[in-house]
Amino acid sequence: MRLVLCAVGQKMPAWADEAYEDFAKRFPPEMRLALKAVKAEPRTTGKSTEQLMAAEAQRLEAACPKGARRVILDERGDRVTSKQLAQRLETWRGDGRDVAIFIGGPDGLDPALKATADEMLRLSDLTLPHAFVRVLLAEGLYRAWSVMEGHPYHRE
Ligand SMILES: C[S@@+](CC[C@H](N)C(=O)[O-])C[C@H]1O[C@@H](n2cnc3c(N)ncnc32)[C@H](O)[C@@H]1O
Numbered sequence: 194m195r196l197v198l199c200a201v202g203q204k205m206p207a208w209a210d211e212a213y214e215d216f217a218k219r220f221p222p223e224m225r226l227a228l229k230a231v232k233a234e235p236r237t238t239g240k241s242t243e244q245l246m247a248a249e250a251q252r253l254e255a256a257c258p259k260g261a262r263r264v265i266l267d268e269r270g271d272r273v274t275s276k277q278l279a280q281r282l283e284t285w286r287g288d289g290r291d292v293a294i295f296i297g298g299p300d301g302l303d304p305a306l307k308a309t310a311d312e313m314l315r316l317s318d319l320t321l322p323h324a325f326v327r328v329l330l331a332e333g334l335y336r337a338w339s340v341m342e343g344h345p346y347h348r349e
Contacts, residue, residue, distance in 0.1 A: 196285075196334060199231070201252075201297055202233050209324035216332050234248045247303050247305075250306040257293040260290060265314070270312075270313035275336050
């Protein structure tokens with residue numbers, strides 16, 4: 194099973210790339226965390242927010258593995274603890290499909306793409322910058338994996 198982060202933004206600060214990689218490389222071969230970063234639409238072309246998000250959504254769709262479970266990250270999504278995220282991970286693993294996790298750009302995700310979600314998750318009640326989101330998600334998923342496997346990374 195693969196956890197595929199379909200995320201807007203190919204140019205992240207070095208600290209974000211390093212921190213993301215630090216967690217991504219810890220996943221075992223049977224549960225890979227992969228990043229598919231797509232180009233953010235330039236904000237200088239006079240396009241409306243709706244047009245910008247629609248263009249980014251097309252790229253995200255192209256990056257999404259066929260038949261994957263679709264999880265949207267959004268500050269209005271379900272609030273979950275690490276243990277609850279571990280239970281979701283267990284469920285996701287159970288059906289054997291890849292899991293695509295979508296992260297939007299500066300204006301968020303296109304409403305039509307959001308409407309296709311199987312699940313919507315929040316990482317915080319705060320609105321977070323997208324560079325933070327992929328790092329927090331990688332750590333949160335790794336912690337959830339460690340809860341699921343009884344690995345000592347997570348302590349009660
Ligand atoms: C800068 S935020 C976009 C904020 C935008 N105003 C919105 O309403 O979605 C970029 C992306 O980061 C993710 N994100 C931001 N805060 C989040 C949170 N608290 N929980 C989960 N995802 C979040 C979402 O995928 C969002 O599309």
